Amino acid sequence: DLPPPSAPRFDPHALPPLREVIARFGLDAKKSLGQNFLLDLNLTGRIARSAGPMASVTAIEVGPGPGGLTRALLATDATRVIAIERDRRFIEALQDVVDAAQGRLSIVEADALTVDPETLAPAPRAIVANLPYNVATPLLLGWLARIEAYVSLTLMFQKEVADRLVAQPGSKAYGRLSVITQWRADARVLFNLPPRAFTPPPKVDSTIVHLTARAAPEAAEWRVMERVTAAAFGQRRKMLRQSLKSLGNAEALLEEVGIAPTARAEEVDVAGFAALARAVQAREDAAPAQTHQAP
Numbered sequence: 001d002l003p004p005p006s007a008p009r010f011d012p013h014a015l016p017p018l019r020e021v022i023a024r025f026g027l028d029a030k031k032s033l034g035q036n037f038l039l040d041l042n043l044t045g046r047i048a049r050s051a052g053p054m055a056s057v058t059a060i061e062v063g064p065g066p067g068g069l070t071r072a073l074l075a076t077d078a079t080r081v082i083a084i085e086r087d088r089r090f091i092e093a094l095q096d097v098v099d100a101a102q103g104r105l106s107i108v109e110a111d112a113l114t115v116d117p118e119t120l121a122p123a124p125r126a127i128v129a130n131l132p133y134n135v136a137t138p139l140l141l142g143w144l145a146r147i148e149a150y151v152s153l154t155l156m157f158q159k160e161v162a163d164r165l166v167a168q169p170g171s172k173a174y175g176r177l178s179v180i181t182q183w184r185a186d187a188r189v190l191f192n193l194p195p196r197a198f199t200p201p202p203k204v205d206s207t208i209v210h211l212t213a214r215a216a217p218e219a220a221e222w223r224v225m226e227r228v229t230a231a232a233f234g235q236r237r238k239m240l241r242q243s244l245k246s247l248g249n250a251e252a253l254l255e256e257v258g259i260a261p262t263a264r265a266e267e268v269d270v271a272g273f274a275a276l277a278r279a280v281q282a283r284e285d286a287a288p289a290q291t292h293q294a295p
């Protein structure tokens with residue numbers, strides 16, 4: 001006989017509706033903490049499923065809030081869900097979900113900017129979050145620096161930020177964030193959500209982006225890559241021979257890596273920036289030797 005189809009591990013609809021939870025605990029949204037909630041469990045289910053296969057994966061969520069996405073993550077095959085929340089009011093409100101999850105959900109009360117998710121969960125781990133928009137970019141940069149430690153990142157951003165993550169050279173949205181993101185990750189836009197999908201509605205459209213580690217990222221040091229892209233895009237209208245002056249002999253650097261000195265930052269692709277970062281690094285590695293040269 002075939003075994004019976006296994007029952008879902010966790011039914012997101014078995015708990016009280018999210019609007020009731022919000023009313024019962026008086027969880028008015030705080031703008032300062034980027035609180036825009038998703039109360040439609042069909043929608044949070046769609047986001048959780050868009051993260052990809054979760055069997056044997058620990059899902060890490062930043063900002064569970066009232067728990068709509070948390071419930072949806074518990075309904076996947078994820079081994080465990082670890083949710084990091086800064087606003088203490090939600091810790092009590094999430095207790096019903098913790099109980100219903102039978103040991104699969106832990107809540108960590110902390111500022112996600114100060115937490116290294118790798119210390120909370122063993123590999124394989126994935127991050128899935130409807131991010132607080134005021135700290136979305138610094139959170140992403142922190143995770144990108146170690147993206148090989150994650151199966152995937154599935155993240156809600158304001159659409160304008162998502163556009164920058166996937167922007168190609170030559171476009172207006174192409175900048176530092178595009179270069180750093182695409183250097184480390186394959187980033188894919190999954191779908192957009194209008195303001196009315198959230199309570200309260202934010203002023204902007206939102207976008208879910210799926211990121212996975214790039215198989216063979218161009219060699220370069222993170223910190224040098226940050227400096228080179230900051231210099232180049234800090235004066236994005238200027239030619240690189242001008243904007244890269246702070247890095248040393250810009251003309252020689254550009255010639256060495258085969259980029260026209262008259263090019264502007266937005267014309268240079270990820271491989272070009274990585275080559276620049278390697279050239280800057282090589283000069284700096286060589287510099288101490290020069291200072292010891294006999295006069």
Ligand code: SAM
Binds near residue numbers: 035037039062085
């Ligand atoms: N996941 C919930 C949902 O989809 O309805 C809430 C998403 S809401 C956009 C962002 C959540 O992140 C809020 O619950 C907020 O309190 C929390 N948050 C804001 N800043 C945070 C931080 N620095 N660390 C951890 N959580 C934070």
